[in-house]
Amino acid sequence: MALFRPLVLMYHAVSDDWDDPLAVRIGEFEEQLRRLVDRGFRGATAAEVVRGARDRRLLHVTFDDGFRSVENGLPILERLELPATIFACSDLAAEGLPLRVAELEHGTSLEERNTLTWDRFRELTKSPFVAVGSHTQSHAHLTQLSAEDLARELRGSKEAIEAELQQTCDVVAYPYGEHDERVRKAAAAAGYDLGFAAPGRSLNFDVLELPRTGLWRNESRRRFDAKTRLSVRVARELGLTPTRGSTR
Ligand SMILES: [Zn+2]
Numbered sequence: 001m002a003l004f005r006p007l008v009l010m011y012h013a014v015s016d017d018w019d020d021p022l023a024v025r026i027g028e029f030e031e032q033l034r035r036l037v038d039r040g041f042r043g044a045t046a047a048e049v050v051r052g053a054r055d056r057r058l059l060h061v062t063f064d065d066g067f068r069s070v071e072n073g074l075p076i077l078e079r080l081e082l083p084a085t086i087f088a089c090s091d092l093a094a095e096g097l098p099l100r101v102a103e104l105e106h107g108t109s110l111e112e113r114n115t116l117t118w119d120r121f122r123e124l125t126k127s128p129f130v131a132v133g134s135h136t137q138s139h140a141h142l143t144q145l146s147a148e149d150l151a152r153e154l155r156g157s158k159e160a161i162e163a164e165l166q167q168t169c170d171v172v173a174y175p176y177g178e179h180d181e182r183v184r185k186a187a188a189a190a191g192y193d194l195g196f197a198a199p200g201r202s203l204n205f206d207v208l209e210l211p212r213t214g215l216w217r218n219e220s221r222r223r224f225d226a227k228t229r230l231s232v233r234v235a236r237e238l239g240l241t242p243t244r245g246s247t248r
Contacts, residue, residue, distance in 0.1 A: 002053070002204065002205040003054075003204075003205060003234070004053050004204075004205040004210060004211060005053065005054055005055060005056040005058075005230060006044065006049040006052060006053065006055060006056065006057075006058035006059065006060065007036070007041060007056075007058070007059050007060075007213060007228055007230075007233075008049060008059075008060045008061075008062060008196065008210060008211070008212040008213065009032075009059070009060070009061050009062065009212065009213055009215055009228075010062050010064060010173075010196075010198065010199070010212040010213065010214045010215065011024060011029070011061065011062065011063050011064075011070075011073070011215055012063060012064055012065055012067060013063075013065075013067040013069045013070065013112065014026055014029050014063075014069050014070055014072040014073035015067075015069035015072065015112060017109075017112065018069065018109055018112040019217070020112070020217065021216040021217050022065075022067075022104075022216070022217070023069065023112065023217055024215060024216070024217050024219070025217065026072050026073070026076075028217070028218075028219065029072075029073050029076060030076045031221075032215065032219070032224055033061070033076060033077070033080050033082060034080065035221075035224070035225070036059055036228060037080055037082075040057055041057050041058070041059040042057055042058060042059060043059055043060070043061075043080065043081050043082035043083050043129075044058040044059060044060050044083060045060065045083045045085075045131065046060055046062075046083075046085050046131065046133070046171050046194055046196075047193075047194070048060075048083075049210075050194060050207055050210070053205050056230045059082060060082075060083060060084070060085070061077060061082055061083070061084040061085075062084065062085045062086075062087065062133075062173065062196060062212060063084065063085070063086045063087065064087045064135055064173055064175075065087065065089065065099050065115065065135060065139070066086055066087065066088040066089060066092065066093065066099075066115040066116045066121075066135065067099070067112070067113065067114070067115060067116070068096065068114050068115060068116055068120070069112065070086055070116070071116075071120070071124070074124065074127065074129075074130065077129050077130075078127060078129050081129070082129065083128075083129050083130075083131070084129060084130055084131070085130075085131045085132070085133045085171060085173075085196075086116070086121075086124070086130065086131070086132050086133070087132075087133045087134065087135035087171075087172075087173040087196075088115070088116065088121065088132055088133070088134065088135055088157075088161065089115065089135045089136060089137060089138060089139050089157070089175075090134070090136075090137045090156065090157040090160035090161060090164075091137045091138045091157075092115045092138075093115065093116065093117055093118050093121065093160075093164070094117070094118060095117065096114055096115050096116060096117035096120070097114070097115060098110050098111075098113035098114045098115065099113045099115060099139060100113070101139055103176075118164040118165070121164070121165055122164070122165060125165055125167065131171070132161055132165055132167075132169065133161075133169060133171035133172060133173060133196075134154070134157040134158050134161055134169055134171070134172045134173070134192070135157070135172070135173050135175055136153040136154065136157050136172070136174075136175055137152070137153050137156045137157045137160070138153065139175045140153045140175060141175065141176060141178055142154075142174055142175065142178055142179060142183045142186075143178045143179065143180050143182070143183055147182075147186070150182075150183065150186045151186055151189070151190065154172065154186055154187055154190035154192070155190045155191075157169075157172075158170075158172075158190060158191060158192070170191065170192055170193040170194065171192065171193070171194045171195075171196070172187050172192045172194070172195050172196070173195070173196040174187075174195060174196070174197060174198070176198070177197050177198020177199070179195065179197060179208075179209065184206075184208040184209060187208055188208060192208070193207065194207050194208070194210060195207070195208035195209060195210065196210050196212055197209050197210060197211055197212065198212060198214060199211065199212060199213060199214045199236070211233070213227055213228060213233060215227075
C-alpha cells in the first residue's frame with residue numbers, strides 16, 4: 001500500500017475574537033507554522049504534495065469554508081513562503097454570506113462566519129502563495145445527494161470559481177469530510193484532479209482522497225507536535241489512537 005507522506009494541514013478560521021474550535025488564534029497559527037518550518041518542513045502547492053507523495057517534509061496549508069478571517073493568516077504564510085489553498089463555497093462568495101450549517105448553529109458569532117467575496121478572492125489570489133479550491137456550492141452533504149445534485153454541486157462550484165477568478169480550479173475539499181466511491185467518481189467526472197478529505201482513515205494514497213491533519217483552537221504545543229508527526233498520523237489513521245470527532 002502506498003502511503004501519502006506529506007503533511008497537509010486543515011484549518012478553518014484565524015481569529016483571536018471567535019472563541020470556537022474552528023478558529024485558531026493568529027499567534028497560535030504563526031507559532032504552529034514556524035515550528036514546522038524549524039522542524040524542516042518545506043512549503044508546497046497542492047499539486048506539489050501529490051507529485052512528492054513520498055516526501056514527508058512537504059507541507060501544504062488548507063482552509064475550509066472561506067471565512068474572512070483567513071486573511072489574518074495570509075501575511076504569515078507569505079513570510080514563511082508556505083503555499084495554501086482556500087476552499088470556497090461558490091453560493092456564498094457572490095455576497096460573502098455567512099456559512100450557515102447546523103453544526104455551527106450554537107450561538108457563535110454570525111459575523112465571524114462571513115465568508116470571502118469574489119472580489120477578495122481575486123485580490124488574494126494575486127499572491128503566488130494563495131490558490132482557491134472548491135468546497136462545493138452550498139457546503140452540501142455530498143454522500144446524501146442524488147446523482148444530479150451531486151454533479152451540480154461539484155461542477156457548478158468549479159465553473160463559478162473558474163469564471164470569477166479566471167483560473168483553473170481542479171481541487172476540491174469534501175464538506176464535513178464526507179465522501180465515498182460514488183462522490184469521488186463524480187468529482188473526477190466533474191474535472192477535479194485532487195480531492196482533500198478530513199482527518200480519517202485515508203491512509204492509502206489516492207489523489208481524490210488525500211488525508212489532512214485538522215487543527216483547532218487551543219491546541220497545546222505538545223499535541224500539535226505529536227499530531228503533525230508522520231508516525232502519529234499513521235497511527236491515528238489506522239485507529240490506533242483516539243481521534244477527535246470533528247471533521248467540519
Ligand atoms: Zn467546511
